Amino acid sequence: MQLVTATEMQNIDNYTVETIGMPQDVLIERAAMSVIDVIGAGHFNLDHILVLAGLGNNGADGVAISRLLYAQGFNVSLQFVGNVTRAKDSVKRQLDIIEKYGLVRAEKSDFNEATLIIDAIFGTGLNNLLPEGLQKMIKAANHIEKTVIAVDTPTGIDATTGEVRGAALKAHTTVTFGYNKVGLTQRVGGYLSGNVIVKDIGLLTPQDFTFSLPDKENTPSVATS
Ligand SMILES: NC(=O)C1=CN([C@@H]2O[C@H](COP(=O)(O)OP(=O)(O)OC[C@H]3O[C@@H](n4cnc5c(N)ncnc54)[C@H](O)[C@@H]3O)[C@@H](O)[C@H]2O)[C@H](O)CC1
Numbered sequence: 001m002q003l004v005t006a007t008e009m010q011n012i013d014n015y016t017v018e019t020i021g022m023p024q025d026v027l028i029e030r031a032a033m034s035v036i037d038v039i040g041a042g043h044f045n046l047d048h049i050l051v052l053a054g055l056g057n058n059g060a061d062g063v064a065i066s067r068l069l070y071a072q073g074f075n076v077s078l079q080f081v082g083n084v085t086r087a088k089d090s091v092k093r094q095l096d097i098i099e100k101y102g103l104v105r106a107e108k109s110d111f112n113e114a115t116l117i118i119d120a121i122f123g124t125g126l127n128n129l130l131p132e133g134l135q136k137m138i139k140a141a142n143h144i145e146k147t148v149i150a151v152d153t154p155t156g157i158d159a160t161t162g163e164v165r166g167a168a169l170k171a172h173t174t175v176t177f178g179y180n181k182v183g184l185t186q187r188v189g190g191y192l193s194g195n196v197i198v199k200d201i202g203l204l205t206p207q208d209f210t211f212s213l214p215d216k217e218n219t220p221s222v223a224t225s
């Protein structure tokens, strides 16, 4: 299976949006629908779903996921992690939509009530240590061992190295888009990602794209005699 670094994934994202002209909101919708597929596969207690959303495109995925769940009648809470006024436009567009659906964001949610947590706080854009407050929240959440589905990457895991950026939310399952990320296969990332499911969301890879890692499955093995 071909593995990619965070930068390679972002380059493929940008190529699909900027060069091919695929609207970003279409990719976000397809990403959200691919996570709904996994949520609905029958392995999780869906009595009370808590979606945790960040301020970037990973958060936009989360808001779209909460809308799809709400529209299907699930008991879903959406809580933002961070100051929403600083969110990316992609998140604000999703917020405008869910407000018209009647889905109101929760100011503070009690982890204990949730039967399933959707982690859409940080994805491949994580580039530094997590803020202190978030580290504390993640350590507390890991302690109560709630079932978590991570969107694209577990929050706190560096998608390229698999290292923990201060703290990382342990996932039962990670739904990652386009290609599996190197950071989900090594170091702590390989352990905290849980069962990794790769979903095609319509990203297009440039013909001449050079991956930094070989595609293990399709690389002819040299016969060692
Ligand atoms: N690009 C696309 O077409 C699609 C991307 N998908 C999803 O997008 C995320 C990657 O989104 P991005 O906005 O680049 O970053 P994140 O959402 O992971 O991070 C948010 C934002 O936060 C800032 N940041 C990074 N590290 C820190 C930190 N330690 N403390 C505070 N703030 C931080 C930084 O500015 C980031 O931009 C990808 O994982 C997918 O989930 C869609 O799914 C498909 C379309």
Ligand SMILES: [K+]
Binding pocket: 058, 119, 120, 121, 122, 123, 150, 151, 152, 153, 154, 155
């Ligand atoms: K995430």
